[in-house]
Amino acid sequence: MASRKRSGSGTKRPKEKVVHIYEQLCRGEDPKLLSIQFWEEFFLLQPNMDMLECELLKLNPEQYSSAKQNILNLFTECIHTLSFGNSKRVHNALQTIAVFIHFLFRKQTGTGGNANDCHNGATMSLNNTQVPFITINDIEDDMRELLKQLYNILTSNISTDRPKVLCLKILLIIATGIDNVNENNLIEFIIGQNLFEAFKHILSDSSLRNLHGHDVVTLLTILVNYRKHEGSNPYVVELSLLADELALNGSIVMQDHKSELSSINLKLCLLILTCIAEDQYANSMMHDTNLTFKVSLHRAHMRHRKLTSEKVSKPQPLANTLLGE
Numbered sequence: 311m312a313s314r315k316r317s318g319s320g321t322k323r324p325k326e327k328v329v330h331i332y333e334q335l336c337r338g339e340d341p342k343l344l345s346i347q348f349w350e351e352f353f354l355l356q357p358n359m360d361m362l363e364c365e366l367l368k369l370n371p372e373q374y375s376s377a378k379q380n381i382l383n384l385f386t387e388c389i390h391t392l393s394f395g396n397s398k399r400v401h402n403a404l405q406t407i408a409v410f411i412h413f414l415f416r417k418q419t420g421t422g423g424n425a426n427d428c429h430n431g432a433t434m435s436l437n438n439t440q441v442p443f444i445t446i447n448d449i450e451d452d453m454r455e456l457l458k459q460l461y462n463i464l465t466s467n468i469s470t471d472r473p474k475v476l477c478l479k480i481l482l483i484i485a486t487g488i489d490n491v492n493e494n495n496l497i498e499f500i501i502g503q504n505l506f507e508a509f510k511h512i513l514s515d516s517s518l519r520n521l522h523g524h525d526v527v528t529l530l531t532i533l534v535n536y537r538k539h540e541g542s543n544p545y546v547v548e549l550s551l552l553a554d555e556l557a558l559n560g561s562i563v564m565q566d567h568k569s570e571l572s573s574i575n576l577k578l579c580l581l582i583l584t585c586i587a588e589d590q591y592a593n594s595m596m597h598d599t600n601l602t603f604k605v606s607l608h609r610a611h612m613r614h615r616k617l618t619s620e621k622v623s624k625p626q627p628l629a630n631t632l633l634g635e
Contacts, residue, residue: 326358326361327355328352328355328356328357328358328361329358329361329365331352331355332358332361332362332365333365335377335380335381335384336365336366336369336373336377336380336381337373337376337377338373338376338377338379338380339380341380341383349387349390349391350399352387353387353388353391353395353398353399353402353403354398354399354402355402356402357402357405357406357409359405359406359408359409362406362409363409363412363413363416366381366409366413367413367416367417374443378444381410381444382444382448382449382452384406384410385407385410385449385452386452387403388403388404388406388407388410389403389407389452389455389456389459391403392404392456392459392463393459397468397470397473400463400473401472401473401476404473404476404477404480405476407456407480408476408479408480408483411480411483411484411487411496412483412487414444414487414496415483415487415488417443417444418443418487418488419487419488446495446496453496453499454499454502454503456480456499457499457500457502457503457505458503460477460480460481460505460508461503461505461507461508463477464477464478464505464508464509464511464512465507465508465511471518471521471522474512474518474521474522475521475522478522478525478526478529479525481500481505481525481529482525482528482529484496484497484499484500485497485500485529485532485533486532491532491535491536492536492537494536497532497533497536500533501533501536501543501544501545504544504545504548506544506545506548506549509526509529509530510548510552512526513526513578523578527577527578527581530545530549530578530581531577531581533545534546534549534581534584549581561579
């Protein structure tokens with residue numbers, strides 16, 4: 311019996327079609343010459359995210375100069391597909407967008423890998439001349455359109471949750487791309503679009519909150535801290551005014567923090583308290599002795615204490631009632 315050739319005996323796996331296309335794009339070849347319907351066919355292919363990022367990162371200066379327009383076109387076509395593509399194309403486009411934005415941050419922060427696989431650095435030197443890398447000006451219009459499309463997907467009633475997962479992943483990549491959140495200029499696009507209604511939509515639905523609540527609360531925590539002392543932050547304002555009982559899941563959240571869902575609600579309510587506490591006008595009102603309230607707080611039955619429902623607290627500033635009861 312003839313012995314079979316073992317795997318790893320020198321045979322190479324055939325290169326994926328999508329990886330071959332990545333290489334062509336990075337060589338600066340015009341994709342429309344390959345096919346008139348190139349982009350429609352391209353987004354039917356399952357992305358290889360690791361290979362795409364590596365192909366982009368290992369570009370040398372000469373290759374980058376030739377490939378820049380193709381890279382920008384790839385981003386533009388991804389966003390265009392979110393509006394008009396079918397579910398498979400949308401899914402593949404979202405994955406590719408996530409790679410593109412992560413790639414931008416790696417170039418900006420100079421974490422592009424080692425010399426053996428990927429080129430790093432925020433700029434490239436070509437014949438002793440600095441070649442400008444992709445800037446915010448290059449992608450400004452595309453980023454605004456991207457945020458609009460992400461908002462539409464997050465507020466839609468699509469039957470599958472996978473697109474929402476990818477949208478939140480993209481937003482988290484944008485929000486966490488730089489260690490110092492105040493130096494992250496891409497967050498300005500999230501501030502400008504104001505996705506708060508989309509976040510509230512998720513938190514108001516128990517099933518969506520269970521699936522995506524952790525990511526939403528993480529995003530809100532980062533966004534309310536973005537340059538919070540330099541100007542008006544719409545997420546701080548919206549959170550301070552939030553009165554949606556479904557989004558807050560009632561006001562009784564600290565009695566149960568063992569489950570994932572309850573923990574998400576607790577984080578959200580504490581985040582709102584933080585926003586209020588850091589607002590000087592809200593603080594002034596809450597500590598104003600001329601504005602006193604009688605507030606009945608719910609107390610869970612516990613073995614070591616009896617319920618005293620007949621007890622009525624004396625009028626006191628709202629801060630005392632909220633924090634001292």
